Amino acid sequence: MKNPFKFLYTLLVGFFLLSACSEDDSFPQVASLKVVHAGVNVPTLHVLYTQFSEDFTFANNPVLSFAGNERYPVNADRENPIAFVNSTDTTSTVLSTNVNLPSGNISTLFLTGRDSNLSGLLLEDELLRHRDSTAGFRFINLAPDSQSLTFEADQGIGPVSLGFEEATAFQEVGATAANASYNFEIKNGAGDVLTTYATTAPVFKNTTLVIIGLVDDGSGGNSLQVIRVDSF
Structure with missing residues (x-):
């Protein structure tokens, strides 16, 4: 007959390892944000919604044109800074804003206005x-x-x-x-x-x-x- 104390010890070790994984390796919570470009006389834009990575280049970053829309995953339950950068002059940020969405939320950010008077209208879907x-x-x-x-x-x-x-x-x-x-x-x-x-x-x-x-x-x-x- 197998040693019952050895079996109990193995069971307890497995339990504590599983508990540690559930606390430390939890999945990140996300929300969904669609951006719609409706700004009249506003250039095509880069949408920067995450921190720059070491290998980031504007040339490889998708752009958003007038009348276009794209969906982006954002971190939930925290402030997410979003910058909209002129695609032909990447030193020019035409709008900066922040969104804070709860986990599982689905929202749309409409870029609205004209010329230099661009603003963001956030609506929950x-x-x-x-x-x-x-x-x-x-x-x-x-x-x-x-x-x-x-x-x-x-x-x-x-x-x-x-x-x-x-x-x-x-x-x-x-x-x-x-x-x-x-x-x-x-x-x-x-x-x-x-x-x-x-x-x-x-x-x-x-x-x-x-x-x-x-x-x-x-x-x-x-x-x-x-x-x-x-x-x-």
């Missing part, structure tokens, strides 16, 4: 849980020269009127496995149609429709448009 044949739309107005703009679609969505930097929550809309189609009109306060946008509603998913650009762009090439930002 309170995503809908969908039934079969439904999806979610959220609307936000980031046209810096607008007063109030209205979303309205041909399938009974809206009218939803939003001032600059105003947003709705996600709202449930009909969708099918083949993706229901929606045709939006964006109108000013007088009811004039400024632009249109057609999109599908991906079943079970949540999508943000963002108005960007200028109502009166002159010859600057920043015409009003709608971009689609897909969430989870």
